[in-house]
Structure formats: C-alpha cells, structure tokens
Amino acid sequence: MVEPDQRLYYLMQRAAHRLRTTLDRRCLAVAGVTTPQLGALFAVQEEPGITQQGLAHALGLRESAVTGLVGRLTAAGLLSRQAHPRQHRAVVLELTEDGEAALEAARPEIDRFNAEVRALLGDDGFERTAAAMNRLAHWEE
Incomplete structure (x- = not known):
C-alpha cells in the first residue's frame, strides 16, 4: 500500500494552483475577470472608498502589486479612482457599474465552485x- 503524500506545503501549493486555475478559467468565461481581480473587486465592494494601501492590506499583497492590479481594473472600467479628500497622495477606489456587473456575473460560478x-x-x-x-493564513511566527 502506498502511503499518502505527507509533504503538506507541496500539497497546499498544488491544491491552490489547481483551485485558482479552475476558478480563473470559469470566472474569465462568465465575468471576464480573474480570481485576483475578483478579490480586489469584492474588497472594494465591502469597503467603498478604500485606499490602494488599504486594499493591499486587505488582500495581503504589496502595494506595488496592487498598483498594477488597480491599473488593470481601472483600464477595464471596473474600478474608478478619485483623489482622497484628506491625503494628497492617496486615491480612493469605487466600483463602477461594470465592476458591480462583473461581481454579479461571477457569483453564481463561485457558488457552483464552492458547492x-x-x-x-x-x-x-x-x-x-x-x-x-x-x-494558517493568519499564523504569526
């Protein structure tokens, strides 16, 4: 009898890759967005007016990664950026109608995937x- 693989990190990486690529393919087909893009859109929906720094924190990403992500979502017409009312270098993010529509289109597929x-x-x-x-996601050494 073959013992089950016990390389936890390896298995988590493989599982994460399989889950991400499967859901990416499905969400691209129904909503035109990837799972990282959906994560950003959901975070902005949950906290309208969030800053890019706040979004980076919410997603657990570096600000440089979020800058590119927000740029792509803005160029696609899914997010809008406005000057922050009190912080001259910051911007606040809002969903556009197209961003809301993308989330609504993706929700049934996400529900199917979770099921x-x-x-x-x-x-x-x-x-x-x-x-x-x-x-594990909130584990602190």
Missing part, C-alpha cells in the same frame, strides 16, 4: 479545511 469543493470534501471536511486554512 463542488464542498461535495469533494464533505460538509465536515469543508468546514474543517476552511477553518484550518484560516488559521
């Missing part, structure tokens, strides 16, 4: 995995 993963893991396995991933 498929839940079926694969079982309800208890899904909840335990989500809780474990949340703990």
Whole structure:
C-alpha cells in the first residue's frame, strides 16, 4: 500500500494552483475577470472608498502589486479612482457599474465552485479545511 503524500506545503501549493486555475478559467468565461481581480473587486465592494494601501492590506499583497492590479481594473472600467479628500497622495477606489456587473456575473460560478469543493470534501471536511486554512493564513511566527 502506498502511503499518502505527507509533504503538506507541496500539497497546499498544488491544491491552490489547481483551485485558482479552475476558478480563473470559469470566472474569465462568465465575468471576464480573474480570481485576483475578483478579490480586489469584492474588497472594494465591502469597503467603498478604500485606499490602494488599504486594499493591499486587505488582500495581503504589496502595494506595488496592487498598483498594477488597480491599473488593470481601472483600464477595464471596473474600478474608478478619485483623489482622497484628506491625503494628497492617496486615491480612493469605487466600483463602477461594470465592476458591480462583473461581481454579479461571477457569483453564481463561485457558488457552483464552492458547492463542488464542498461535495469533494464533505460538509465536515469543508468546514474543517476552511477553518484550518484560516488559521494558517493568519499564523504569526
């Protein structure tokens, strides 16, 4: 009998890649956006007027990465940037109508995807995995 692979980091990387590429393909087909773009759009929807620095913190990304992401979303007409009312170098981000439409188009696919993963893991396995991933995501050495 072959022992299951115990290389946790490797398995998490492979699983993350598989999940991301699958959902990216599906979300691109239905909404024209990738999962990182969706993450940014959802964060702006949850906190209208968020700054790019706030978005970087919310997404766990460097500000330089968020600058490019916001630039692409703005060029695609999904986000708008406005001058911050009190910070002269900062901008605030808002969803456009097209950004809202992209989120609405993606939601059913995200729900389908989550249902498929839940079926694969079982309800208890899904909840335990989500809780474990949340703990790992917020782990501080």
